[in-house]
Amino acid sequence: MRPTVHDIAAEAGVSLATVDRVLNNRPGVRSVTRNRVERAIATLGYVRDVAAANLAKSRSYPLVFILPSGENAFMRGLESELRFAMSRSAAERLDITILSVPAFDAPALAAALLDARKRRPAGVAVVAVEAPEVTEAVKRLCEDGVSVVTLVSDLPGSGRDHFAGVDNVAAGRTAGSLLGRFLGGREGPVAVLAGSMLVRDHRDRLEGFRAVTSEDFASRQVLPVIEGQDNPLLVEKLVGALLERNPDLAGIYSLGAGNRGLIAALEKAGRAKSVCTIAHELTPHSRAALLSGTIDALLNQNAGHEVRSAIRVLKAKADGLPVIAAQERIRIDIFLKDNLPLEQE
Amino acid sequence: MRPTVHDIAAEAGVSLATVDRVLNNRPGVRSVTRNRVERAIATLGYVRDVAAANLAKSRSYPLVFILPSGENAFMRGLESELRFAMSRSAAERLDITILSVPAFDAPALAAALLDARKRRPAGVAVVAVEAPEVTEAVKRLCEDGVSVVTLVSDLPGSGRDHFAGVDNVAAGRTAGSLLGRFLGGREGPVAVLAGSMLVRDHRDRLEGFRAVTSEDFASRQVLPVIEGQDNPLLVEKLVGALLERNPDLAGIYSLGAGNRGLIAALEKAGRAKSVCTIAHELTPHSRAALLSGTIDALLNQNAGHEVRSAIRVLKAKADGLPVIAAQERIRIDIFLKDNLPLEQE
DNA sequence: CTGTTAGCGCCTTCAC
DNA sequence: GTGAAGGCGCTAACAG
Numbered sequence: 136m137r138p139t140v141h142d143i144a145a146e147a148g149v150s151l152a153t154v155d156r157v158l159n160n161r162p163g164v165r166s167v168t169r170n171r172v173e174r175a176i177a178t179l180g181y182v183r184d185v186a187a188a189n190l191a192k193s194r195s196y197p198l199v200f201i202l203p204s205g206e207n208a209f210m211r212g213l214e215s216e217l218r219f220a221m222s223r224s225a226a227e228r229l230d231i232t233i234l235s236v237p238a239f240d241a242p243a244l245a246a247a248l249l250d251a252r253k254r255r256p257a258g259v260a261v262v263a264v265e266a267p268e269v270t271e272a273v274k275r276l277c278e279d280g281v282s283v284v285t286l287v288s289d290l291p292g293s294g295r296d297h298f299a300g301v302d303n304v305a306a307g308r309t310a311g312s313l314l315g316r317f318l319g320g321r322e323g324p325v326a327v328l329a330g331s332m333l334v335r336d337h338r339d340r341l342e343g344f345r346a347v348t349s350e351d352f353a354s355r356q357v358l359p360v361i362e363g364q365d366n367p368l369l370v371e372k373l374v375g376a377l378l379e380r381n382p383d384l385a386g387i388y389s390l391g392a393g394n395r396g397l398i399a400a401l402e403k404a405g406r407a408k409s410v411c412t413i414a415h416e417l418t419p420h421s422r423a424a425l426l427s428g429t430i431d432a433l434l435n436q437n438a439g440h441e442v443r444s445a446i447r448v449l450k451a452k453a454d455g456l457p458v459i460a461a462q463e464r465i466r467i468d469i470f471l472k473d474n475l476p477l478e479q480e
Numbered sequence: 481m482r483p484t485v486h487d488i489a490a491e492a493g494v495s496l497a498t499v500d501r502v503l504n505n506r507p508g509v510r511s512v513t514r515n516r517v518e519r520a521i522a523t524l525g526y527v528r529d530v531a532a533a534n535l536a537k538s539r540s541y542p543l544v545f546i547l548p549s550g551e552n553a554f555m556r557g558l559e560s561e562l563r564f565a566m567s568r569s570a571a572e573r574l575d576i577t578i579l580s581v582p583a584f585d586a587p588a589l590a591a592a593l594l595d596a597r598k599r600r601p602a603g604v605a606v607v608a609v610e611a612p613e614v615t616e617a618v619k620r621l622c623e624d625g626v627s628v629v630t631l632v633s634d635l636p637g638s639g640r641d642h643f644a645g646v647d648n649v650a651a652g653r654t655a656g657s658l659l660g661r662f663l664g665g666r667e668g669p670v671a672v673l674a675g676s677m678l679v680r681d682h683r684d685r686l687e688g689f690r691a692v693t694s695e696d697f698a699s700r701q702v703l704p705v706i707e708g709q710d711n712p713l714l715v716e717k718l719v720g721a722l723l724e725r726n727p728d729l730a731g732i733y734s735l736g737a738g739n740r741g742l743i744a745a746l747e748k749a750g751r752a753k754s755v756c757t758i759a760h761e762l763t764p765h766s767r768a769a770l771l772s773g774t775i776d777a778l779l780n781q782n783a784g785h786e787v788r789s790a791i792r793v794l795k796a797k798a799d800g801l802p803v804i805a806a807q808e809r810i811r812i813d814i815f816l817k818d819n820l821p822l823e824q825e
Numbered sequence: 826c827t828g829t830t831a832g833c834g835c836c837t838t839c840a841c
Numbered sequence: 842g843t844g845a846a847g848g849c850g851c852t853a854a855c856a857g
Contacts, residue, residue: 137570139850150828155852163826182570186531187850190833225482225527308818319664347818439806461784464821469814473653473692476809484834495844500836508842532834535849 138179146175158183185454189228196450197230199251200286201261203238207365207392208418210238210262213287213438220442229446232256238365239331241266248272258282258449260299263290265335282452284445287436288336296452299445301436301467303336307343307390309467310413313432314386315352317411323385324356326377330365330391340390340415355385363393370396378404386411398424417470425472435468483524491520503528530799534573541795542575544596545631546606548583552710552737553763555583555607558632558783565787574791577601583710584676586611593617603627603794605644608635610680627797629790632781633681641797644790646781646812648681652688652735654812655758658777659731660697662756668730669701671722675710675736685735685760700730708738715741723749731756743769762815770817780813 143154149172156164157172164172175181188194200217203210214233221231234251236243244261245268251259252275259276263269263285273293276283282296289298314325327344329337341360348357361377363370370393378384378400387410389397394414398421401407407429414421417435424430444463451458488499494517501509502517509517520526533539545562548555559578566576579596581588589606590613596604597620604621608614608630618638621628627641634643659670672689674682686705693702706722708715715738723729723745732755734742739759743766746752752774759766762780769775789808796803 137850140852141850151851152828152853153826156827159852165826168827184535184850185571187535187833188852190529190532190535190835191850191852193833226530302819305819309816312816312818316662343818437811443807462788466782466811466813466821467819468811469819471654471657473657473688474647474650474812474814476811482834485836486834496835497837497844498842501843504836510842513842529834532849533836535833535851536835536837538849 137184138181139184140181142179143172143175143181146179147172195228195230196258196453197232197254197256198446198449199232199234199254199256199259200445201234201236201244201247201251201259202286203262204235205238207238208420209392209416209438212418213262213442216439216442219439220446227446227450229450231446239264239333241269241333245269245272248276252276252279252281256281257453258284260284260286260445260449261290262286263288263293263335264333265290265338266333269293282449284448286441286445288334290335297445297448297458297463299441299448299463299465300336301465303339304343304346306415306434306467307340307345307388308347309343309469310340310388310390310432310434311344311347312351313469314388314411314413315348315355317431318355318385321385323383324358324381325386325388326358326381326384327360328370328374328387328389328391328397329360329362330393331362332360337391344388344390358384363391363396365392367393367396367399369393371400372396374400375404378406378410384410386413388412389414392416394418394421394424394430398429401429417468417475422475425470425475428472431471433470435470436465437468441465482529483526484529485526487524488517488520488526491524492517540573540575541603541798542577542599542601543791543794544577544579544599544601544604545790546579546581546589546592546596546604547631548607549580550583550710552583553765554737554761554783557763558607558787561784561787564784565791572791572795574795576791584609584678586614586678590614590617593621597621597624597626601626602798603629605629605631605790605794606635607632608638608680609633609678610635610683611678614638627794629793631786631790633679635680642790642793642803642808644786644793644808644810645681646810648684649688649691651760651779651812652685652690653692654688654814655685655733655735655777655779656689656692657696658814659733659756659758660693660700662776663700663730666730668728669703669726670731670733671703671726671729672705673715673719673732673734673736673742674705674707675738676707677705682736689733689735703729708736708741710737712738712741712744714738716745717741719745720749723751723755729755731758734759737761739763739766739769739775743774746774762813762820767820770815770820773817776816778815780815781810782813786810 140154144151157169234247236247241264244264270293273283277294284297284299285295287300361373374397412430413432414430415434425433448458485499489496579592581592586609589609615638622639629642629644630640632645706718719742757775758777759775760779770778793803
């Protein structure tokens with residue numbers, strides 16, 4: 136049987152309350168007594184039963200999640216994963232609030248962070264936009280002792296506790312490597328389609344893509360980046376023009392969202408099969424395009440994992456517990472038509 | 481505040497004990513009373529606090545894990561992940577026993593399953609070898625009400641509750657697709673190196689590889705399968721001979737273990753760069769070979785995830801709880817040199 | 826500074 | 842059939 140507080144109390148010859156004070160290092164214990172208790176803890180190999188402690192404290196974990204609104208399929212998937220987690224949150228003593236802000240809107244995001252702060256949560260998870268006012272707002276939260284996890288897109292220099300997302304430089308490198316190898320000796324330039332250079336994840340992917348292309352496929356020309364604002368209609372227009380301008384285009388790397396527009400443009404131009412296309416995020420549209428051959432490979436971040444990881448980390452931080460880095464690393468999924476999971480996740 | 485058993489008791493006008501009987505549908509309650517309690521539960525939206533219940537029951541989860549012994553790096557990694565999970569098992573009320581059996585040894589495995597059965601665990605996780613006596617032993621366990629999870633290699637038809645491993649047919653398909661696309665128009669046959677056709681995962685990978693090769697790369701010749709028993713020395717000998725026999729070999733798919741031998745043979749023959757190689761499992765050796773370019777792509781199953789998933793599922797089954805399928809799906813990681821995680825997991 | 830006491834939400838004897 | 846009482850391991854008031 137595992138030792139309990141009673142065993143320690145007996146071993147150290149003190150009362151339960153004193154043991155508790157030592158365990159939670161609260162003041163009001165002479166150092167002699169404290170030492171005796173600590174020795175007892177060590178010799179008995181005591182480990183606190185967190186479940187029982189939480190029960191006694193009737194502890195709960197108020198968390199705030201800040202997500203971009205809009206029709207971005209990936210973000211909506213993220214939100215639905217979050218709502219699913221909330222539905223089973225009763226058992227986990229979670230109390231989650233969702234705040235919505237327009238995408239790529241730094242002032243709105245900063246305001247939401249202030250709003251979150253007023254609610255005095257144990258932790259905040261936020262899909263970050265990189266801007267000084269956002270960084271400032273996150274810093275303030277951290278100073279208040281609220282743990283902050285950035286989700287999907289990071290915010291370096293803000294002092295956030297953790298980033299729940301993929302290594303986007305590596306993702307860009309991987310895309311570049313795959314595109315280069317898939318194209319083999321084929322001639323023609325490649326294009327990069329981004330959402331906005333305001334978000335860190337898009338910038339990182341671009342950097343990785345460019346690095347690997349110049350290292351390993353130096354002869355391949357990379358056309359200037361197109362920014363589609365993750366907006367399918369705009370993307371369709373821009374890619375349509377791109378295809379007209381470049382009849383010899385060999386490949387496209389779409390590192391942001393708005394894939395619906397990309398797919399439409401490729402198919403309308405009859406170039407779906409001849410242009411090697413690599414895109415991000417598994418959504419109903421991109422899945423169909425992968426199966427039909429319009430998209431050749433898809434890089435994905437598992438929204439469910441990101442949400443669960445963010446929650447686990449926020450909880451651990453709230454309890455002052457360490458996080459298992461390996462478990463919280465969000466991997467880059469690479470999907471070909473051959474390893475697509477059966478169901479949409 | 482969430483409703484508790486007290487609230488239900490009050491609402492239904494009965495005592496705590498009766499509420500408890502209904503909750504755990506134990507006998508000794510008139511159906512009228514039972515109905516009243518159930519109505520109270522429904523109207524108050526009660527959900528039982530599992531943590532508190534476990535505390536009161538001082539419940540624990542005795543589990544048995546059966547792993548192959550030997551120097552297979554992947555299996556040793558799996559074991560170390562398991563030991564890590566055991567080290568933090570105190571908080572999770574887990575009581576895990578590890579049983580070791582020689583690899584590919586069906587009688588020994590069947591005996592271990594009987595041994596496990598005698599310990600009356602709540603659940604068993606086993607790396608299966610496909611053989612009638614093993615299937616039989618697993619069936620018996622299930623009949624005893626012990627939940628069984630197959631780990632890494634599945635055992636269809638045994639009635640196991642869950643498989644914690646990757647879709648190996650899809651893995652084989654993915655390998656075939658990557659190899660085909662990486663080779664492009666290059667001439668020459670490809671070889672397949674397996675461990676043993678006795679384990680389901682190897683057979684499944686081969687099936688997937690052959691399927692995609694004949695569908696999408698029909699002109700590519702696939703040489704007869706080589707079985708290296710996951711033994712590095714044997715593998716090195718066999719691959720050395722293979723390379724001599726086939727000076728025009730374009731690619732190798734290594735679907736089992738023993739990659740140390742494969743890498744050595746390729747490098748000794750000076751064919752490390754000229755033969756496109758796809759292998760399984762991230763280990764220190766395969767990682768180095770990926771970085772040096774001897775291996776072109778690595779398919780991996782995350783041992784840590786498999787172990788944690790097996791534990792979660794076994795625990796859920798023991799409590800009669802449903803499992804979240806999406807969360808427990810073990811994905812096929814695809815590693816290029818560009819998306820290799822920094823540290824060995 | 827230290828100890829006593831009464832719970833947290835649930836389960837389990839043992840009476841009635 | 843049903844209920845009352847005590848306890849799981851820990852924490853938090855309130856006394857001393």
